[in-house]
Amino acid sequence: MATVVLVTGGTGLLGKALEHIIETEPVGSKFGKRPNETWIFASSADGDLRDPAQTNKLYEKYKPTHVIHLAALVGGVYKNMKYKLTFLRDNILINDNVLHAAYTHKTVKVISCLSTCVFPDKVEYPLDENKIHNGLPHESNFGYAHAKRMVDVQNHAYKEEFGCNFTSAIPTSIFGPHDNYDLEAAHVIPALIHRCYLAKKNNTSFIVGGTGKPLRQFIFSYDLAKLFVWMLREYDDVEPIILSVAEEEELSVKEVADAIIKAMAFEGHYSFDTTKADGQFRKPASNKKLIERMGSFQFTPFEQALDMSVKWFIENYDTARTGNKKAA
Numbered sequence: 247m248a249t250v251v252l253v254t255g256g257t258g259l260l261g262k263a264l265e266h267i268i269e270t271e272p273v274g275s276k277f278g279k280r281p282n283e284t285w286i287f288a289s290s291a292d293g294d295l296r297d298p299a300q301t302n303k304l305y306e307k308y309k310p311t312h313v314i315h316l317a318a319l320v321g322g323v324y325k326n327m328k329y330k331l332t333f334l335r336d337n338i339l340i341n342d343n344v345l346h347a348a349y350t351h352k353t354v355k356v357i358s359c360l361s362t363c364v365f366p367d368k369v370e371y372p373l374d375e376n377k378i379h380n381g382l383p384h385e386s387n388f389g390y391a392h393a394k395r396m397v398d399v400q401n402h403a404y405k406e407e408f409g410c411n412f413t414s415a416i417p418t419s420i421f422g423p424h425d426n427y428d429l430e431a432a433h434v435i436p437a438l439i440h441r442c443y444l445a446k447k448n449n450t451s452f453i454v455g456g457t458g459k460p461l462r463q464f465i466f467s468y469d470l471a472k473l474f475v476w477m478l479r480e481y482d483d484v485e486p487i488i489l490s491v492a493e494e495e496e497l498s499v500k501e502v503a504d505a506i507i508k509a510m511a512f513e514g515h516y517s518f519d520t521t522k523a524d525g526q527f528r529k530p531a532s533n534k535k536l537i538e539r540m541g542s543f544q545f546t547p548f549e550q551a552l553d554m555s556v557k558w559f560i561e562n563y564d565t566a567r568t569g570n571k572k573a574a
């Protein structure tokens with residue numbers, strides 16, 4: 247049977263990484279494109295997924311047998327706190343339309359993308375797949391988190407009532423080429439890359455918000471893209487799966503900033519603004535289930551992945567998503 251894989255959010259950080267992997271993996275690679283496959287990378291211009299009619303039209307046009315659902319309203323803490331209802335509503339609408347259209351069009355399989363933000367604020371670490379619904383998410387992103395949690399609820403309900411093969415992935419913080427570098431909306435790595443770039447360009451200090459001590463697990467978008475391809479081919483369980491490097495691979499914000507300075511060859515003044523909030527000290531997630539199910543996986547060493555991401559940003563500064571601060 248011919249396979250048509252529709253990637254929603256195909257123009258974002260992760261969508262672009264999937265496109266890169268699908269197009270560049272060598273023949274015979276288990277992460278590469280197969281001869282009978284067509285891949286469609288859709289953007290919001292191909293259809294606003296908040297609208298059921300436009301979503302249906304997209305399904306009618308491409309008739310996907312498989313959907314990798316990445317489209318979402320995504321943002322950093324500031325945006326999430328300011329637009330709680332918009333994050334809740336837009337993401338609920340997008341997810342409901344994508345899943346329901348998949349059901350009505352008899353799509354064989356859907357993999358939706360959640361986030362470790364879905365986990366309860368008060369929880370025993372490490373995070374694992376069984377703890378998603380065990381308490382309220384952090385109030386700073388409660389709109390986004392509740393909308394994402396509902397995908398897991400819907401996946402179970404679609405399976406129980408209609409036997410649908412819908413599942414979800416839970417990645418930790420993603421970075422890579424085509425990230426969102428808008429300083430109002432960016433996550434930690436793209437924000438620091440952008441700030442360091444501006445400090446170098448304008449001969450000013452590189453200032454990192456907070457103490458630099460918090461620890462996080464970061465996953466390179468190209469590695470994550472391969473894990474999604476593996477899920478597409480091999481993972482047929484409704485239960486979500488955390489896609490992450492191991493807990494031992496946590497890095498401090500300072501380690502990340504040091505690596506950015508090195509990759510950017512920045513030689514100016516560098517300091518921490520300790521008046522800025524640090525956020526949670528750590529929120530480690532376990533990748534035990536992933537490794538048990540997949541066997542081993544070779545993650546790209548952090549410095550190498552970061553180097554590629556910084557290089558991409560420098561080479562694509564004029565077209566990258568840098569927001570209003572571009573002229574700074």
Ligand SMILES: NC(=O)c1ccc[n+]([C@@H]2O[C@H](COP(=O)([O-])OP(=O)(O)OC[C@H]3O[C@@H](n4cnc5c(N)ncnc54)[C@H](OP(=O)(O)O)[C@@H]3O)[C@@H](O)[C@H]2O)c1
Pocket residue numbers: 254255256257258259260261288289290291293294295296315316317318319320340359360361362417418419420421424425426433
């Ligand atoms: N970035 C992270 O660190 C992170 C961590 C964990 C999980 N995730 C999840 O991973 C997935 C991908 O994230 P990302 O960082 O790649 O996002 P991104 O770079 O912000 O890209 C978002 C994508 O969604 C599309 N989109 C947004 N609103 C849409 C709408 N109303 N209709 C149709 N398409 C719409 C965008 O299309 P346009 O280009 O046309 O705007 C874009 O392709 C998301 O589900 C996100 O929740 C991200």
